Amino acid sequence: MTFRAALLVGLTLLGPAALAQRTPQELAQALQQAARAGDAAAYRNLLAPSGTFTVEGANFAADLARRTPADVTYTFSELGQEGSRADVSLTLTWTRVPEGRGPSEGQASRVTLPVQLVRVGEVWRYAGEAFIPVKTETGSLLALRVPGLPERVSPLAPLLPRAAQEVKNVLGLPVPPDAVVKVYPDSPSLSASVYLSLPPVAGWNEPGEAIKLVMPGGTAAEVEGATLRVLTHEFTHLAVGLAAGPGRDKRIPWWLHEGLANFAARTFVTERGWQAWQSRVNGYARSGWVPLGELADFPNVPEARWDNAYRQGLGVVEYLAATRGKEGPWQLARAFAQTGESDAAARGAGFSSFAALETAARTWLAAR
Ligand SMILES: [Zn+2]
Structure with a gap:
């Protein structure tokens, strides 16, 4: 050769x-x-x-x-x-x-x-x-480098500590002060930056990734409300994941993660919006309830069932908070993080089994 x-x-x-x-x-x-x-x-x-x-x-x-x-x-x-x-x-x-x-x-x-x-x-x-950093007191706020966006993102800076404080107030969990938040101009841009098969979303957080959110539109008050709602939701995912401990975040079922995140953002949801969420989950409890075990692993939950995961998750968290007190929802999530198994987690939260917990929550919601 x-x-x-x-x-x-x-x-x-x-x-x-x-x-x-x-x-x-x-x-x-x-x-x-x-x-x-x-x-x-x-x-x-x-x-x-x-x-x-x-x-x-x-x-x-x-x-x-x-x-x-x-x-x-x-x-x-x-x-x-x-x-x-x-x-x-x-x-x-x-x-x-x-x-x-x-x-x-x-x-x-x-x-x-x-x-x-x-x-x-x-x-x-x-x-x-590529991003442009926006000045903040805490954390890192980054605007996608497209014309006009950094100027629109700038007034959001004081909302980061407010959203973090809300997570602390509702769930007792700290949001790390060095959280990175990236803001995109629209949901297709955000989804394309996460992965190409993702349907449009308003916010995103995965362990180890920056928090991502879409710049809301509307009046100054509407922008503030929507930002606080999405930020509090995404900060909850971050805080829950960190409190779960290294490598244990994914032991917490997806429906519970979403339930905690929406529950924490309650203050920033309009009364009408909150009632609409509640009536949807009450309806699922009566008819169309998807077993929570089938909503546990995000990549394996069909898109057609995402609504069930969000609503049923919030419903179960509301049930736990109403019947077990403020500590109830996190107690269950922590038990999942510690045990990685649903019956053991339910026992850790004071139920005889996971089926018993699910039945009790569903009965409570159907009667609400
Ligand atoms: Zn979420």
């Missing part, structure tokens, strides 16, 4: 991903190729090596394998390069197929995000969205 032939074999064995990041455009192609193939490992290899985005990027990659966006396109434009860093606009287009539907029912999606790239040695890597 000649040297040249040996070199070619060597290059072939390295595979396309290892070669395809010498320029930002090659990085875009490599990201697209890995995403279309649903290759989470290859995608992760294209990500910048440090920062909060490392966790977010890994979760984004895991979704590519779970629900592969076969037609996704990655396009970089408006490249501004300075040394080993570059700012670009990333336009993503893909067909989001709602869960359980066929490809013919897919929705054409398109999002443009300001993103950052870093060069590590000879190769470019993707470092996630």
